[in-house]
Amino acid sequence: xxxxxxxxxxxxxxxxxxxxxxxxxxxxxxxxxxxxxxxxxxxxxxxxxxxxxxxxxxxxxxxxxxxxxxxxxxxxxxxxxxxxxxxxxxxxxxxxxxxxxxxxxxxxxxxxxxxxxxxxxxxxxxxxxxxxxxxxxxxxxxxxxxxxxxxxxxxxxxxxxxxxxxxxxxxxxxxxxxxxxxxxxxxxxxxxxxxxxxxxxxxxxxxxxxxxxxxxxxxxxxxxxxxxxxxxxxxxxxxxxxxxxxxxxxxxxxxxxxxxxxxxxxxxxxxxxxxx
Numbered sequence: 244x245x246x247x248x249x250x251x252x253x254x255x256x257x258x259x260x261x262x263x264x265x266x267x268x269x270x271x272x273x274x275x276x277x278x279x280x281x282x283x284x285x286x287x288x289x290x291x292x293x294x295x296x297x298x299x300x301x302x303x304x305x306x307x308x309x310x311x312x313x314x315x316x317x318x319x320x321x322x323x324x325x326x327x328x329x330x331x332x333x334x335x336x337x338x339x340x341x342x343x344x345x346x347x348x349x350x351x352x353x354x355x356x357x358x359x360x361x362x363x364x365x366x367x368x369x370x371x372x373x374x375x376x377x378x379x380x381x382x383x384x385x386x387x388x389x390x391x392x393x394x395x396x397x398x399x400x401x402x403x404x405x406x407x408x409x410x411x412x413x414x415x416x417x418x419x420x421x422x423x424x425x426x427x428x429x430x431x432x433x434x435x436x437x438x439x440x441x442x443x444x445x446x447x448x449x450x451x452x453x454x455x456x457x458x459x460x461x462x463x464x465x466x467x468x469x470x471x472x473x474x475x476x477x478x479x480x481x482x483x484x485x486x487x488x489x490x491x492x493x494x495x496x497x498x499x500x501x502x503x504x505x506x507x508x509x510x511x512x513x514x515x516x517x518x519x
Contacts, residue, residue: 246299247284247292252462253402253454259293261285263353265412265459266315268293269404270302271397273379278302280323281397281404282309282316282458287355290320297323306378309364310406310458311394312338314349319360327365329374331386333393335366337426344423367395385446388429389439390416396443402454403447408439409472412460414479414497416506419513430517432510433480444473483507487514 249257249270257270261284268289269281278297284290297304307328309317317338319328330338338345342362349356367384368375374382374397383398390407397404407416415436420428429435446452447469455463455472463472475495482493487510498504 245288245292246295247289249296249300252456252464254400256399256402256404256454256456258456258462259284259289259296261289264315265461267456267458267460267462269456270297271379271382271399271404272302276300276302277305277377277379279374279378279382280304280307282406283307283318283320283323285315285318286353290318290323290356294320294322306374308374308378308395308397309334310396310404311391312341312345312362312364313391313407314345314361315352316406316458317345317362317364318349318353318356319363321357321360326377328363329367329378329395330364331393331395332366332369333386333388334391334395335364335393337392338362338364340426341421341424344421383446383450385442387435387439387442389418389432389436391418392429394439396446398446398450398452401450401452402456403443403450403452404456405443405458407458408443409455409463409469409476410457410460410497411463411472412457412497412500413503414495414507415476417510417513419509428513432513433484436480437477440473440476483510484514487511487518 247259259268263285268284271279304324309330312334385396417432486493
């Protein structure tokens with residue numbers, strides 16, 4: 244099997260990009276070679292390639308982490324080992340309630356995945372400020388409810404792994420639910436998203452973050468570029484609310500992507516429905 248290419252974007256933080264949706268897998272490795280796998284990948288070939296890359300480097304998988312309970316972030320490979328795959332308690336609950344629908348979506352998009360390993364997550368204690376053992380030490384935990392309840396971000400040195408947030412490729416993706424999902428979407432998805440941006444930005448400023456690793460799209464480097472990410476996403480939310488209230492259509496270069504434009508249309512429809 245061909246090993247996936249892993250680029251070191253910050254000390255001890257390696258990233259591989261998926262062939263689907265520019266998704267990112269992160270591997271956090273300490274000095275002993277103990278590794279945390281964050282959002283392992285999507286296709287069977289990518290998962291096989293991740294195993295090959297880890298073996299080639301002599302790393303030992305200690306734990307996994309899912310940034311949030313959407314199908315493309317809760318996959319696993321048997322050769323990565325029977326280790327805890329951490330997620331927030333809220334994310335574990337969402338996954339448990341939506342596993343059947345989510346697995347059907349995964350099996351259609353990426354055939355050949357291991358169903359018995361799908362969405363097997365270990366809930367983090369609510370009071371935990373860092374990932375517990377056996378994960379490498381010193382990985383800080385941030386929780387919020389933007390995009391989906393129980394979203395997780397991880398701060399590792401100068402890097403912040405943010406899951407499906409702060410993407411150069413996608414506008415902010417609000418929690419507006421999925422067809423067939425047995426869960427009511429929130430009553431203020433924009434407010435939830437703004438609160439998450441505030442949380443992540445304050446953490447980035449406090450920790451001196453220099454690298455943002457999103458769930459989808461390019462890694463962003465440098466404090467000025469990171470500030471632009473936050474400003475751009477807040478500007479989108481402002482424009483979205485104006486459009487939903489009857490104002491001019493939102494303009495954002497990311498809406499040129501057909502799939503992103505579809506998500507934007509769902510945002511507008513949801514906000515108008517909430518306004519009654």
